[in-house]
Amino acid sequence: MMVAVASGKGGTGKTTLSAALADALGDEVILLDCDVEEPNAALLMHPEWLDRYPVHTPVPTFRADDCTQCGECVSVCAYNALAKIGDDILVFNQLCHGCGACLYFCTPRALTEDYRQIGSVQCGHSGNVRVVEGRLNLGEVLAPVVIKAVKRECKDASRVIVDSPPGTSCPVIAALDGVDFCVIVAEDSAFGLHDMQALVEVLRVLQIPFGVVVNRAGLGDDRVLRFCEREGIRVLESIPFDRQIARLTGRGYLFTAEMPEWRPKMRRIWSEIEGVLSGARNSSA
Numbered sequence: 001m002m003v004a005v006a007s008g009k010g011g012t013g014k015t016t017l018s019a020a021l022a023d024a025l026g027d028e029v030i031l032l033d034c035d036v037e038e039p040n041a042a043l044l045m046h047p048e049w050l051d052r053y054p055v056h057t058p059v060p061t062f063r064a065d066d067c068t069q070c071g072e073c074v075s076v077c078a079y080n081a082l083a084k085i086g087d088d089i090l091v092f093n094q095l096c097h098g099c100g101a102c103l104y105f106c107t108p109r110a111l112t113e114d115y116r117q118i119g120s121v122q123c124g125h126s127g128n129v130r131v132v133e134g135r136l137n138l139g140e141v142l143a144p145v146v147i148k149a150v151k152r153e154c155k156d157a158s159r160v161i162v163d164s165p166p167g168t169s170c171p172v173i174a175a176l177d178g179v180d181f182c183v184i185v186a187e188d189s190a191f192g193l194h195d196m197q198a199l200v201e202v203l204r205v206l207q208i209p210f211g212v213v214v215n216r217a218g219l220g221d222d223r224v225l226r227f228c229e230r231e232g233i234r235v236l237e238s239i240p241f242d243r244q245i246a247r248l249t250g251r252g253y254l255f256t257a258e259m260p261e262w263r264p265k266m267r268r269i270w271s272e273i274e275g276v277l278s279g280a281r282n283s284s285a
Contacts, residue, residue: 002154003273004179004208006164006172007186008195013215013239014185016249018163019044020256022129024266029129030157034175035165036119036134036146043252047124047131055134055149056115057142058098062089067110073102094141119146123153130157144174151178159270167195168202176203181273182210183236188220193227200233209276210234213269216241234276236269 005018015033019041022031033041060073060082067089074082074089081095082102093116103111119136134150136143143165154160164175164182176182182203186196196212203210211234214224219241228235239245245255256262 001158001181001274001277002160002162002179003270004162004164004176004182006176006182006184006199007166008168008184008197008199009187009191010166012166012185012187012192014166015041015163016044016255017183017185017213017215017239018161019254020262021266021270022131022161023127023254023256024263025159025161025270026128028157029159029161030154031126031129031131031161031163032150032154033131033133033163034147034150034171035163036136036143036150036171037165039133039135041131041163042133044249044254045126045129045131046252047126047129047133049122049124051124052120052122054117055119055121055146057096057118057145058100058113059093059096059116060091060102060111061114062091063110063112064088065110066108068108070107072105072107073111076101076105094139097142098145118142119149121146121149121153143171147171147174148177151175168198172199172202173206176206176208179208180277182208183269183273184210184212185215186212186224187216188214188218188222188224190223192220193223196224197227200231209280211236211273211276214238234272236272237265 005014007014022029033039071084074084079095079097081092083090118140121134123132132153134146136146165171186192213236217238217240248255248258
């Protein structure tokens with residue numbers, strides 16, 4: 001079972017919950033840090049890294065001697081990564097998505113495929129939890145490529161937790177691809193509710209079942225809970241604003257490790273998700 005932990009905005013406690021779930025479940029769990037632009041699950045999990053490898057994306061290389069100046073490669077590029085300037089074809093590497101259309105339509109074969117590194121993936125262990133982290137190089141924008149590389153590390157795993165990027169953009173869609181359930185971490189504020197509503201809309205379009213964990217509960221006016229009740233959204237847990245949790249997290253400690261009374265609550269969230277998915281499978285059988 002693959003469960004994503006996502007949020008409509010940054011700073012809601014998404015990574016804190018992802019790490020807490022992994023810590024509480026323990027055995028046979030893989031935690032995928034897919035927030036590749038700012039991976040920080042390791043700040044709480046403190047894994048021992050065992051392996052690291054680069055992530056590459058294909059880009060075209062132009063050979064002027066073979067070019068017939070037809071401009072077909074420029075016209076088919078959906079991302080405007082190619083431009084014809086005089087007799088030259090300029091390639092804007094950071095705009096290229098590696099789709100290969102220019103190579104396919106270049107009949108004189110003046111474009112050849114090359115590769116460039118845009119990030120890396122590293123794997124390790126934190127106790128019984130396997131941790132996989134993706135990291136996008138500074139200045140790069142193709143986060144989905146690195147996210148897909150991270151998710152290839154979870155083949156045949158029985159329990160996978162995906163720490164998703166915040167928001168609703170392309171990296172989030174890549175992180176949500178193939179998940180069985182999504183836990184939305186929301187904060188009880190006007191901004192928190194607004195961005196959570198955007199993520200709810202995306203999940204409904206993608207037909208991914210989801211539930212909500214309200215973090216730092218008690219600081220707002222319960223607008224998130226009222227919205228969930230009105231929309232029939234399952235509330236999995238409410239984590240109160242607690243100075244001890246904030247202090248432990250700020251110092252890089254898992255609050256579930258220092259406050260063991262929270263571990264059964266995290267396991268209960270997972271059990272409830274299993275129940276939801278089991279019920280959905282039985283009803284569709």
